[in-house]
Amino acid sequence: MAVKLDMSKAYDRAEWSFVEEVMKKMGFDSEWVTILLRCVTLVSYSVVINNHIGESFYPTRGLRQGDPLSPFLFLFCGEGLSSLMKLGMMENRVRGVKASKSRPPVSHLLFADDCLLFGEATERSSIYLKQILHNYEVCSGQKVNFSKSTIFFSSNSQEEERRTITRVLGVRRSDNMERYLGLPNLVGRRKKEAFQILKDKFKQRIENWSIKYLSQGGKEIFIKAILQSIPTYAMSCFLLPKSLCNELEGIIAKYWWQKNKRKKGIHWCAWKDVCLQKESGGLGFRSFNKFNVALLAKQGWRLFNYPSYLLARVLKAKYFPKTNFLNASLGNLPSLTWRSIWASKKLLLDGLCWRVGIGNSISIWNDRWIPGVTEDNLQNNSRNDGIRLVSDLINEGSKTWNRDLIVNTFTMDIAKKIMQIPLSKSSQADFQVWRGEATGIFSVRSTYKLLQESTIDPNAYLQTHIKKIFRKLWNLNLPSKIKITVWKIAWNYIPTFSNLKLRRIMTEDRCLKCGQEAEDSEHVFQRCPIVEEVWSQLNFSWILNNSHLDLWSWLTWVFSEGTNEQCRSFCCGLWIIWTSRNKFLYEGKISTNWELSKQIKSYILDLDGIKERELTLVTSTRSSQRLQRANTAIFFNAAFDFQNNRSASGLVVKEPEGRIVVAKSILYENVASPFTAEAYAGFLFIPRTGNIEAHRLAKETLTKGEEQYLEGETLRVFYEEQDPTRLVYSEQRERR
Numbered sequence: 258m259a260v261k262l263d264m265s266k267a268y269d270r271a272e273w274s275f276v277e278e279v280m281k282k283m284g285f286d287s288e289w290v291t292i293l294l295r296c297v298t299l300v301s302y303s304v305v306i307n308n309h310i311g312e313s314f315y316p317t318r319g320l321r322q323g324d325p326l327s328p329f330l331f332l333f334c335g336e337g338l339s340s341l342m343k344l345g346m347m348e349n350r351v352r353g354v355k356a357s358k359s360r361p362p363v364s365h366l367l368f369a370d371d372c373l374l375f376g377e378a379t380e381r382s383s384i385y386l387k388q389i390l391h392n393y394e395v396c397s398g399q400k401v402n403f404s405k406s407t408i409f410f411s412s413n414s415q416e417e418e419r420r421t422i423t424r425v426l427g428v429r430r431s432d433n434m435e436r437y438l439g440l441p442n443l444v445g446r447r448k449k450e451a452f453q454i455l456k457d458k459f460k461q462r463i464e465n466w467s468i469k470y471l472s473q474g475g476k477e478i479f480i481k482a483i484l485q486s487i488p489t490y491a492m493s494c495f496l497l498p499k500s501l502c503n504e505l506e507g508i509i510a511k512y513w514w515q516k517n518k519r520k521k522g523i524h525w526c527a528w529k530d531v532c533l534q535k536e537s538g539g540l541g542f543r544s545f546n547k548f549n550v551a552l553l554a555k556q557g558w559r560l561f562n563y564p565s566y567l568l569a570r571v572l573k574a575k576y577f578p579k580t581n582f583l584n585a586s587l588g589n590l591p592s593l594t595w596r597s598i599w600a601s602k603k604l605l606l607d608g609l610c611w612r613v614g615i616g617n618s619i620s621i622w623n624d625r626w627i628p629g630v631t632e633d634n635l636q637n638n639s640r641n642d643g644i645r646l647v648s649d650l651i652n653e654g655s656k657t658w659n660r661d662l663i664v665n666t667f668t669m670d671i672a673k674k675i676m677q678i679p680l681s682k683s684s685q686a687d688f689q690v691w692r693g694e695a696t697g698i699f700s701v702r703s704t705y706k707l708l709q710e711s712t713i714d715p716n717a718y719l720q721t722h723i724k725k726i727f728r729k730l731w732n733l734n735l736p737s738k739i740k741i742t743v744w745k746i747a748w749n750y751i752p753t754f755s756n757l758k759l760r761r762i763m764t765e766d767r768c769l770k771c772g773q774e775a776e777d778s779e780h781v782f783q784r785c786p787i788v789e790e791v792w793s794q795l796n797f798s799w800i801l802n803n804s805h806l807d808l809w810s811w812l813t814w815v816f817s818e819g820t821n822e823q824c825r826s827f828c829c830g831l832w833i834i835w836t837s838r839n840k841f842l843y844e845g846k847i848s849t850n851w852e853l854s855k856q857i858k859s860y861i862l863d864l865d866g867i868k869e870r871e872l873t874l875v876t877s878t879r880s881s882q883r884l885q886r887a888n889t890a891i892f893f894n895a896a897f898d899f900q901n902n903r904s905a906s907g908l909v910v911k912e913p914e915g916r917i918v919v920a921k922s923i924l925y926e927n928v929a930s931p932f933t934a935e936a937y938a939g940f941l942f943i944p945r946t947g948n949i950e951a952h953r954l955a956k957e958t959l960t961k962g963e964e965q966y967l968e969g970e971t972l973r974v975f976y977e978e979q980d981p982t983r984l985v986y987s988e989q990r991e992r993r
Contacts, residue, residue, distance in 0.1 A: 338397075
């Protein structure tokens with residue numbers, strides 16, 4: 258049987274004394290417990306009657322809802338019920354449920370104030386469960402609302418036992434297991450119907466917001482922050498049907514393109530193109546199918562790296578008792594949970610790689626262990642059957658790579674990458690990491706990016722110059738509505754007369770302003786006489802030199818040739834030109850070229866004013882913070898040589914008054930990247946502004962190709978050669 262408990266006013270009834278005792282029993286320091294409870298207990302109340310404030314009184318229980326600390330404190334309250342259930346299992350008075358004989362029993366699941374208890378469907382078990390709940394209520398102050406609690410029986414239990422247990426516990430009986438944490442407890446063949454509530458939530462959220470008063474930037478934030486977060490928890494537990502994901506994306510697409518609730522908007526492109534990363538030409542909306550798999554891959558990562566947690570132990574005992582998750586098979590009649598997590602296994606295998614320790618666990622030819630090289634590329638090398646493991650390529654005594662063996666076995670580019678892999682001077686075991694992150698720790702963000710990159714047509718979107726242009730656009734200091742408008746203009750997703758004529762919405766496509774040409778995107782922003790005058794008055798005549806190009810080529814040329822400030826002004830011009838065109842079409846408002854140029858300049862000045870106020874606020878905040886240093890400060894930095902893959906690390910020790918005591922530099926060979934060079938130097942823990950001297954020392958070491966140790970007079974001469982002004986200033990300050 259399964260009992261879902263409903264706690265009456267759970268947060269309001271939490272006894273502070275009970276929470277304090279539980280924390281002390283769990284081993285928390287008494288001083289820490291006191292400090293933590295002060296955040297809760299230092300509260301008083303008074304009653305106001307007819308504008309008269311009564312005497313203050315102090316409560317002894319209750320946690321404030323909405324306080325970020327309250328859910329964590331309530332976990333200590335729930336720990337009491339968990340301990341009672343565990344004690345009952347140890348005394349063999351409570352028997353948890355098992356999906357198979359070898360699986361660990363599960364007696365309860367708790368999440369804040371949501372409780373789900375499991376036990377044997379007998380009168381004896383129900384009486385003891387009632388006693389546990391009574392003891393928990395007395396100690397913690399909690400109160401179970403039995404009239405709202407429900408019980409669910411398996412099909413193996415007898416009807417007489419069901420009636421007896423229901424009478425003993427005093428709860429409602431349910432033949433259909435209710436939802437737990439917003440998810441269905443039982444999912445049959447009709448999976449789409451089980452998650453129909455997600456569609457209802459989407460529609461309800463959209464109905465609550467007025468489309469009319471949201472700009473494109475506002476709609477983007479609403480979709481990303483509200484709509485796309487609704488199915489996140491469900492997708493992290495179950496693999497949703499593809500048809501349902503497509504329907505959810507259809508609801509979002511309809512909301513994105515439509516102008517108001519009564520009119521259907523024009524879908525200018527497929528939704529999969531909008532879901533591309535921003536630097537790849539999309540808007541960065543989520544593809545639910547891919548994001549679903551990325552979230553489930555996180556569960557697979559936890560099964561692989563944390564085998565001791567409850568779900569991992571349950572699934573391992575059921576589906577892969579003699580192997581690990583990465584080598585597990587789907588099995589016969591799998592549950593939806595296991596089927597969902599197992600679907601992400603291939604993605605995990607593609608994203609995992611090895612970090613080399615001693616190398617005795619890594620196969621040279623079958624594992625992914627060289628950065629940027631797949632096992633398929635290794636198979637194409639002239640295979641040396643005399644070596645199988647990475648440890649065969651390492652000199653055991655010196656803990657260095659066997660250069661001659663590597664060069665004779667692999668091609669030059671692969672050999673170079675192998676030599677750049679750092680080796681530990683002490684014996685460290687090999688371990689697997691996530692190659693999508695520099696830290697090696699799994700993240701849903703990098704996994705989703707990996708999925709996207711595997712399905713994008715490289716010839717269509719991933720040219721380097723296109724990524725640079727879109728990266729430059731989205732990094733401009735402009736409102737989102739302007740950047741989204743420029744994005745639409747770049748892909749020709751705007752309702753010009755020519756585009757509407759192609760879609761058979763209009764029959765006439767001549768420009769209403771000049772009446773000379775068809776109104777297409779090139780005419781609106783490049784060749785219309787009024788627009789040409791606007792660009793000239795803005796000192797942007799140079800962009801008209803290539804006005805014969807099509808719109809896409811013209812925009813990419815402007816972004817590649819212009820500075821950030823020029824591109825910023827250019828984007829504002831595009832937005833205001835398009836806005837004035839719409840005002841003329843729908844409101845009959847005519848703007849001259851002089852008025853348009855003045856409006857553009859005024860808008861840019863307003864943006865600069867906002868930016869200046871933000872900078873002033875940040876500067877005043879930083880100036881109020883004082884940097885506290887210890888008696889002696891040690892700084893690290895690095896310099897990197899791309900051509901020869903070398904780096905140098907510089908170390909500088911300074912006294913509080915700024916005098917340099919000692920400096921040292923070290924030279925490294927076969928360094929793969931600047932990140933690795935800085936890791937060698939310990940730069941990750943030191944701010945760059947404090948490492949000027951260390952960086953100068955490392956750069957000089959890299960130039961000379963030799964390590965240095967400077968102290969006393971030698972140190973003074975070195976920095977005098979580098980920057981005499983700085984040294985003189987330092988000496989003057991010391992004299993004072």
